[in-house]
Amino acid sequence: MKDSLFASTRILVTGASGQIGSELTSELARRYGNDKIVVSDIKRTEAARAISFQYLDVTDKAAVQRFVKDRDIQVIFHLAGILSATGEMNPEKTWSVNTGGLRNILDVARDRTPMRVFWPSSIAVFGPEAPKINTQQESPLMPRTIYGVTKVVGELLCDYYSDKYGLDVRSLRYPGIISSETLPGGGTTDYAVEIFYAAIKDKRYTCFVSKNTILPMMYMPDCISGTLRLMEVDLSRISIRTSYNLAGFSFSAGELAEEIKKHIPDFVIEYKPDFRQKIADSWPMSIDDSFARKDWGWKPSYNLSSMTKDMIGKLSARKS
Secondary structure, X not given: OOOHHHHOOEEEEEOOOOHHHHHHHHHHHHHHOHHHEEEEEOOOOHHHOOOEEEEOOXXXXXXXXXXXXXXXXXXXXXXXXXXXXXXXXXXXXXXXXHHHHHHHHHHHHHOOOOOEEEEEEEHHHOOOOOOXXXXXXXXXXXXXXXXXXXXXXXXXXXXXXXXHHOOEEEEEEEOEEEOOOOOOOOXXXXXXXXXXXXXXXXXXXXXXXXXXXXXXXXXXXXXXXXXXXXHHOOHHHOOOOOOEEOOOEEEEHHHHHHHHHOOOOOOEEEEOOOOHHHHHHOOOOOEOOHHHHHHHOOOOOOOHHHHHHHHHHHHHHHHO
């Protein structure tokens, strides 16, 4: 990165032990060095062992304030949160962590200058009222999950703090994220990751959504690339102060299974939809991310075929 703010300050990643956080942390450390990165979570993983780590509960505002001040943090990637499927099991906790935690981060960041904050939203902000195909940036936000509700509130908070306090906060509406490095953590799109591990280990998988369920997805390298590209770009190029639509590629669960069979011919899949099917059915099938492409040059590198090949290659090598 050439951005002077990134080059001259320490960077905090909250939720650093999660699926996105662990890989984002590794990439930030690769670019800037371990000494520039501070990671926090309520649990520790191997990915953070070479980097400064500390337990941090983002719902404790005083602790967040002390943490940021003591370490002279000026860039925050706030990834701590509870995902969609897990969130439906405990709506109260999901509200506290997702909404309260974000509010605490924004309040602390508001009082420090200069400060830049990234916070992830999700396609879960959309509900059945939004167009299913090429869901646009300004489509209706009527989610049917508490997770989606917290994301809508979070987007409005980001816009409010940007408008009222001039805080440089940036956000992306992530689709389902597929990773070869970390297991999923309680989201509705977890099947698109679990299926690879099961195919390689057992050559069999029971999918919790139907064969024809189509959802927007993205491979983790594109997710990290898009996130850092948004955070690097000059503020003058940011036109969306809530959260940018971001797309990679869309496919059905059945199409994914068929792509895997090209590499593992004897792979067998069974479909047994559970409560997550209803959540998936409320979400878009494809996303229009033209604002991200126009404003800061977003363009994914992977499609279904190249992602599947890369995933199977990496997981197979690790197994052997």
